[in-house]
Amino acid sequence: MRQARPSRTRFAAQALGHAFRSAELLERALSHSSAGGREFDRLEFLGDRVLALIVARRLFETFPGDDEGALSRRHHDLVRRETLAEVAEGIGLMDVLASPGVESRGPARATVLADAMESLIAAVYLDGGMEAAEACIQRLWGGRIAAADQPRQDAKTRLQEWAQGRGLPLPAYAVERGTGPDHAPAFRATVIVAGLPPAAGEGSSKRLAERAAAAALLALVAQGSAA
Numbered sequence: 001m002r003q004a005r006p007s008r009t010r011f012a013a014q015a016l017g018h019a020f021r022s023a024e025l026l027e028r029a030l031s032h033s034s035a036g037g038r039e040f041d042r043l044e045f046l047g048d049r050v051l052a053l054i055v056a057r058r059l060f061e062t063f064p065g066d067d068e069g070a071l072s073r074r075h076h077d078l079v080r081r082e083t084l085a086e087v088a089e090g091i092g093l094m095d096v097l098a099s100p101g102v103e104s105r106g107p108a109r110a111t112v113l114a115d116a117m118e119s120l121i122a123a124v125y126l127d128g129g130m131e132a133a134e135a136c137i138q139r140l141w142g143g144r145i146a147a148a149d150q151p152r153q154d155a156k157t158r159l160q161e162w163a164q165g166r167g168l169p170l171p172a173y174a175v176e177r178g179t180g181p182d183h184a185p186a187f188r189a190t191v192i193v194a195g196l197p198p199a200a201g202e203g204s205s206k207r208l209a210e211r212a213a214a215a216a217l218l219a220l221v222a223q224g225s226a227a
Contacts, residue, residue: 008096015091016136018124029123031098032112040119047118050125052079054137058145074148078141081204084114087140093117108186111204155214159193162221168194171214175206189213196220 008026013019020026033040055078059071066074077083088094094109097116125133159171175189189209192198199220201212 011092011096015093016120016124017139018128018132018136020123020127022127025123025127029119030096030116032116034112040115043119043122044115045118045122046125047120047122048079050130050133051084051118051121051137054130054134055079055141055145058138058141059148062145063148076154078144078148081110081114081208083144084117085110088113088117091140093120108204155211155218159191159214159218162218163193171217173210173213175209191217193217 008030009020009023012026028039029043031040052075056071056075059066059074059078063071063074093113093116097112121133121136124136156171163169163171172192173189174192175187177187186202186204187206187209188200188202189206189212190198190200191210191213196217197220199213199217201209201214201216203209203212
């Protein structure tokens with residue numbers, strides 16, 4: 001049986017607060033599919049569901065006055081790809097991840113980090129059960145959950161509401177596939193609102209690219225208001 005690299009076992013104990021009983025499971029979780037990891041995508045699938053369930057329960061308990069809509073907005077903000085990538089960056093996950101050829105910056109890196117974070121959560125769950133997974137997620141997400149007093153609307157929603165409030169047509173988006181390998185695609189979106197210059201944004205999915213474009217246009221609007 002393969003043994004996990006000492007640096008990886010130390011990483012798991014220090015960053016996740018979990019001492020793996022199965023060194024092989026930890027190795028599989030940190031071997032990206034681009035490095036020949038045969039079970040990485042399956043672990044990612046499971047980790048996504050484990051994270052979603054545990055965060056949903058935490059929000060349900062933390063915000064008893066929230067209705068379904070408010071809980072959903074908080075939940076989306078906490079489990080979206082950008083948040084996963086931020087958490088992964090914060091614990092130095094890329095330093096122990098086997099993922100050759102991944103760009104050091106940009107959408108591809110963020111996608112790989114988010115996927116790896118989900119894979120690692122699944123490994124903790126399989127190795128130690130739900131209790132271990134809850135402890136890990138509380139360690140990494142607890143501060144974010146406690147600070148989620150006001151769910152943030154995404155940029156597309158804010159731009160739409162801004163346009164509607166001024167009697168303008170809804171924002172129009174155009175998305176095209178950019179460069180990037182199949183496992184880490186990149187997209188570029190352009191958004192147009194009547195009376196404003198177009199704005200563009202990039203992301204690892206069409207949805208994220210559209211949000212980036214909307215955020216760019218909102219920034220232009222803010223600059224114009226401040227001028």
